[in-house]
Amino acid sequence: MTHMTTTTAPTPVLEASGVTMRFGGLTAVRSVDLTVNSGEIVGLIGPNGAGKTTFFNCLTGLYVPTEGKVSYKGTVLPPKPHLVTSAGIARTFQNIRLFANMTVLENVLVGRHTRTKEGLWSALLRGPGFRKAEAASRERAMELLEFIGLDHKADHLSRNLPYGEQRKLEIARAMASEPGLLLLDEPTAGMNPQETRATEDLVFAIRDRGIAVLVIEHDMRFIFNLSDRVACLVQGEKLVEGTSEVVQGDERVIAAYLGEPFEGAPGDEELAEVEAAEASGTAEASDASDAQSTTSKEGTAQ
Numbered sequence: 001m002t003h004m005t006t007t008t009a010p011t012p013v014l015e016a017s018g019v020t021m022r023f024g025g026l027t028a029v030r031s032v033d034l035t036v037n038s039g040e041i042v043g044l045i046g047p048n049g050a051g052k053t054t055f056f057n058c059l060t061g062l063y064v065p066t067e068g069k070v071s072y073k074g075t076v077l078p079p080k081p082h083l084v085t086s087a088g089i090a091r092t093f094q095n096i097r098l099f100a101n102m103t104v105l106e107n108v109l110v111g112r113h114t115r116t117k118e119g120l121w122s123a124l125l126r127g128p129g130f131r132k133a134e135a136a137s138r139e140r141a142m143e144l145l146e147f148i149g150l151d152h153k154a155d156h157l158s159r160n161l162p163y164g165e166q167r168k169l170e171i172a173r174a175m176a177s178e179p180g181l182l183l184l185d186e187p188t189a190g191m192n193p194q195e196t197r198a199t200e201d202l203v204f205a206i207r208d209r210g211i212a213v214l215v216i217e218h219d220m221r222f223i224f225n226l227s228d229r230v231a232c233l234v235q236g237e238k239l240v241e242g243t244s245e246v247v248q249g250d251e252r253v254i255a256a257y258l259g260e261p262f263e264g265a266p267g268d269e270e271l272a273e274v275e276a277a278e279a280s281g282t283a284e285a286s287d288a289s290d291a292q293s294t295t296s297k298e299g300t301a302q
């Protein structure tokens with residue numbers, strides 16, 4: 001018999017290498033490498049406009065990166081959102097994207113369609129194959145609602161939930177696709193301190209279920225409490241990566257958040273170029289409204 005060792009090497013779940021995303025003259029993400037290992041919670045921080053959401057969009061296939069590649073459990077991902085989801089990466093968005101007129105349970109069931117053989121159309125048309133799979137799906141969805149503490153509201157319309165519960169429901173919906181990696185984009189935006197604390201516990205519980213987590217957040221206390229590792233993006237580049245203690249104490253990170261000038265800061269010319277790129281808008285810009293969201297910009301950069 002062989003001995004099991006308790007100190008196994010970390011297995012990479014996500015490996016992004018050299019990810020670059022350009023919009024016209026603007027490089028929103030520049031050659032970013034990032035690894036998330038199994039069992040890890042990794043935080044992604046950076047001032048407004050640093051490229052965090054754009055990087056997420058590159059990981060999930062919403063954007064096709066200009067350069068670089070993204071692998072999930074050793075396989076390079078095709079840049080198509082539904083293929084990324086079925087491979088095992090799920091996400092939430094900065095701004096809430098629930099189906100407001102569906103019930104809480106139905107919202108979670110929609111999140112399951114990538115995992116049921118019958119697929120979305122069958123689910124919507126309620127064909128015979130769907131009905132067979134339905135009982136199992138409902139059971140799993142109810143289990144997830146119980147996990148986030150919303151099972152007693154399964155039949156409520158999601159638009160009638162308080163804000164904090166809507167955000168939790170989004171997490172349950174993302175978990176319904178049975179991901180190995182969950183990407184959370186500002187999960188505590190707009191939350192009160194109690195809700196933020198509860199979200200912290202929820203993310204730990206998700207990790208304890210074997211799902212690795214990559215989280216974007218502006219709330220520094222939240223991110224440093226939560227994360228095993230933190231990467232800081234500034235102007236599209238990864239400035240620092242390390243444990244919470246290391247990143248928290250790094251002068252370059254502090255400077256970036258205080259808005260002090262630092263090496264490589266753009267001149268007027270570059271800023272004009274950025275404004276022009278934004279004004280002209282791209283096809284992707286209107287597709288990916290989360291990248292443009294302003295809903296969570298208040299109370300940032302403490």
Ligand SMILES: Nc1ncnc2c1ncn2[C@@H]1O[C@H](COP(=O)(O)OP(=O)(O)OP(=O)(O)O)[C@@H](O)[C@H]1O
Binds near residue numbers: 023028284285297
């Ligand atoms: N579709 C797009 N077309 C053109 N420019 C874009 C697009 N999406 C993002 N940008 C620009 O890329 C840069 C990075 O934006 P991004 O939203 O990724 O930053 P962020 O770090 O997520 O910011 P925040 O914390 O404010 O959400 C910004 O200058 C932004 O204006």
